[in-house]
Structure formats: structure tokens, C-alpha cells
Amino acid sequence: xxxxxxxxxxxxxxxxxxxxxxxxxxxxxxxxxxxxxxxxxxxxxxxxxxxxxxxxxxxxxxxxxxxxxxxxxxxxxxxxxxxxxxxxxxxxxxxxxxxxxxxxxxxxxxxxxxxxxxxxxxxxxxxxxxxxxxxxxxxxxxxxxxxx
Numbered sequence: 001x002x003x004x005x006x007x008x009x010x011x012x013x014x015x016x017x018x019x020x021x022x023x024x025x026x027x028x029x030x031x032x033x034x035x036x037x038x039x040x041x042x043x044x045x046x047x048x049x050x051x052x053x054x055x056x057x058x059x060x061x062x063x064x065x066x067x068x069x070x071x072x073x074x075x076x077x078x079x080x081x082x083x084x085x086x087x088x089x090x091x092x093x094x095x096x097x098x099x100x101x102x103x104x105x106x107x108x109x110x111x112x113x114x115x116x117x118x119x120x121x122x123x124x125x126x127x128x129x130x131x132x133x134x135x136x137x138x139x140x141x142x143x144x145x146x147x148x
Contacts, residue, residue, distance in 0.1 A: 003036030003133055005076045009068055020068040026060065029092035029104035032078035042128040052113050053122065058087065059107040065100040072096050079135030085120040086110070091135045 013024045034044060048054065068074055075095045082089040087107050094102040110121050121129065 003032065003039055003078050005032050005035045005078070007031065007074045007076055009070055009072045009074065011070060013068075014070050018070045020072075022062065022064070025062055025094060025102045025104055028074070028076055028094060029078065029090075029106065032076035032092045033090055033106075033108075035076075036078045036132055037128065040128050040131040042125070047125070051122070053119070054111050054113055055108050056111055057106055058109045061105045063103040063105075065102065066096075068094070068096060068101045074101060077135070079133040080129065081105070081135055083126075083129055085126070086118055088121075088129055093135075 007028055009020055013020050015021050037044060044055075073096070076092055077095070078090060078092040080088055081091050087109050090106050090108065092104045092106075093100065094104070110119055110125070111117060112119055120126075
């Protein structure tokens with residue numbers, strides 16, 4: 001079970017050929033993660049306004065299976081693959097109907113704003129992350145797709 005959002009591809013998402021530009025998949029995945037966090041009770045704005053901490057992308061991998069096109073309605077399924085004290089690994093699977101378009105895996109870490117030092121997730125954030133739905137380790141496209 002994961003958090004699921006829908007997203008309609010707009011003109012600004014596409015290149016001159018009407019195909020979604022590769023960097024937009026990172027943005028879609030972030031929208032999916034933010035929606036899941038909000039559903040789990042985490043207010044990102046409050047966190048940034050009241051905390052000395054920031055969540056940053058540490059690592060990202062994209063697996064492209066098929067192009068998304070202008071006006072496609074996509075489903076963004078986001079959830080956590082793994083959770084450690086200093087890192088959360090997320091997967092967002094982007095589909096058009098039942099067809100895999102793209103799989104986005106990212107690692108998020110927490111940094112202290114001033115020093116930019118890596119720190120463990122604070123207890124209140126870790127509690128929220130533990131409520132986030134877990135996602136399956138494979139993309140479901142004809143078998144497992146290994147993402148190291």
C-alpha cells in the first residue's frame with residue numbers, strides 16, 4: 001500500500017516533442033512524497049519554519065520505461081522502501097493506467113541548517129516516517145527491477 005496521487009501532464013512539463021522532460025519526474029515524485037507526508041500528519045512548512053533542520057535529497061535514481069505525453073493523466077504511487085535513523089529511501093512509481101512510465105527512487109536525509117551536518121531524524125519526524133506506507137521493492141513490471 002502506498003500513497004496515490006493523480007497528475008495531469010501540462011505543456012510546461014514537456015519538451016518540443018510533447019514528451020515529458022526527464023527532470024519533471026523528480027518534481028512529480030516530490031509531489032507524491034509531500035502528499036504522503038501530509039497524509040501521515042507531517043506539515044513540511046511548519047517543520048521548516050520551526051526547526052533548524054532541512055530535508056535534502058541525498059541520492060536519486062530514475063528508471064524510464066515509457067514516455068509520458070502532454071495531457072496524460074498519471075498516477076503517482078509513493079512510499080518508503082527503507083527507513084534508518086539518518087536516511088529514508090522512497091520509491092515513487094509513475095504509471096499511465098496500468099503501464100509503468102517511470103520509477104523514481106530517492107534517499108532523503110536530514111541536515112542541520114547552519115552547519116549542514118548530517119543528523120538523525122528528530123523523534124517527531126521519525127514517528128511520522130514510521131506511519132508512511134511501505135512500498136514493494138520491485139516496480140511490478142514483469143518481475144523485479146533491482147535498484148542498488
